[in-house]
Amino acid sequence: MTELSPVSVSSGQPDRTARIASMLTAAREGSEDALGDIVTELTPMLWQVARATGLSTPEAEDVLQTVWTRLLSHLDAIRDARALIPWLVVTTRRESWRQRAAGRRQLPADGSWFAALPDASPGSEEEIINADQRRALWAAFGQLSPRCQELLRIVAFVPRPDYQAVAAELGMPRGSVGPTRGRCLAKLRALLADSSDGSPR
Amino acid sequence: MKSSDAPADGPLDGADLAILDDVRAAFSRADPMPAGLPERIKFALLMHNLEDEVARLIEDDSLQPAAVRGEEQSRTITFDSASLTIMIRIESNANGTVRVDGWLAPPERRDIEMRTASETLQAASDEQGRFAFASVPSGAAQLVVRSAQHRPGGPGRSVVTPALIL
Numbered sequence: 001m002t003e004l005s006p007v008s009v010s011s012g013q014p015d016r017t018a019r020i021a022s023m024l025t026a027a028r029e030g031s032e033d034a035l036g037d038i039v040t041e042l043t044p045m046l047w048q049v050a051r052a053t054g055l056s057t058p059e060a061e062d063v064l065q066t067v068w069t070r071l072l073s074h075l076d077a078i079r080d081a082r083a084l085i086p087w088l089v090v091t092t093r094r095e096s097w098r099q100r101a102a103g104r105r106q107l108p109a110d111g112s113w114f115a116a117l118p119d120a121s122p123g124s125e126e127e128i129i130n131a132d133q134r135r136a137l138w139a140a141f142g143q144l145s146p147r148c149q150e151l152l153r154i155v156a157f158v159p160r161p162d163y164q165a166v167a168a169e170l171g172m173p174r175g176s177v178g179p180t181r182g183r184c185l186a187k188l189r190a191l192l193a194d195s196s197d198g199s200p201r
Numbered sequence: 202m203k204s205s206d207a208p209a210d211g212p213l214d215g216a217d218l219a220i221l222d223d224v225r226a227a228f229s230r231a232d233p234m235p236a237g238l239p240e241r242i243k244f245a246l247l248m249h250n251l252e253d254e255v256a257r258l259i260e261d262d263s264l265q266p267a268a269v270r271g272e273e274q275s276r277t278i279t280f281d282s283a284s285l286t287i288m289i290r291i292e293s294n295a296n297g298t299v300r301v302d303g304w305l306a307p308p309e310r311r312d313i314e315m316r317t318a319s320e321t322l323q324a325a326s327d328e329q330g331r332f333a334f335a336s337v338p339s340g341a342a343q344l345v346v347r348s349a350q351h352r353p354g355g356p357g358r359s360v361v362t363p364a365l366i367l
Contacts (some may be wrong), residue, residue: 011285017319021336022269030234032246032247035243035246036243036246038238038248039242039243040239040243041237043234043238043239043242044229044233044234046235047233047235048232048234051232057235058258058261058263059258061235061238061256061363062258062363064238064242065242065245065363065364066239066255066363067244068245068246069245069255070247071251071277072249073247084290099257101209102257102259133223134223134227137223137224137227138227141224141227152221152224152226155221156221156222156224156225156228157228158226160218170282180209180210180211180212181207181208181209181211181213181214181217182209182211182214183209185209185213185217185220185221186208186209186211188210188220189207189217189220191214191222
């Protein structure tokens, strides 16, 4: 089997979809290695889904163990490989919210936890430009509603071929032909456009 | 509105995908998945028996700031399942292993296993629900409370915790 790249959860690579499909088939036939490869491939994405709900690091780790354990008993029910990622994303999100509700600690519901995320350390000149762009993105992102922040963070990590199925599961609006931009992304785009115009309102 | 050229019901375009790429890059840097997580999950999956009842982490006091916990090197974790609550306290031994003291609620005698990457340790709880493992190798481990077959009508399934790092 070919070497797994260090999980660039990036845009639509058709071969990635095919690779996950063959891993799923092998896992259903009892291959522990194939199941392990799926875990390696998709856990970085699910980490973002769990953390987007505001869970602490140990809580998110625990939720992901629960989700993967549950997949074991659902392997046969997921006949189509295209159903795998939507199932994992939705199950992770549901378990995360359940965990949040069970936790005694109350997280700020206004999305201010977002401001606590560390910025990357500055480096080369190119990095500094990137840091400026990142600050603008953080600033715009932080003005979105908590729900929009969560949805966009999830969608950003979903592989492009699965975008439409996941967006539909998450209750995001969808046009008749292909996925639409949606309210949250339209809002973020407008905020970014405003900030790059240098018009602080 | 100035950006009305990008309405919510419009189709995704290249600029949208670029923004999503930026969001992904930013969160990948700011909040990356812990490096060992896939290995811990694989460990838990290998150990998992579909018949087992899975306990959830309820509280881990290592989430508290050190100042609240005090200087002592102990950590208390609580797990909850449908039939059982399991609380454990973990303390470091001088030789690099850890000591684990535990309590079951409701209290009862059960056989208990501590599965580690290298071996499975055995213990049993007393009628107060107390149990102890004096020396557990540090690293990934999972606790299994064996089914209570001696109690007719009692919980018939073993209870397993998520894998944790001792």
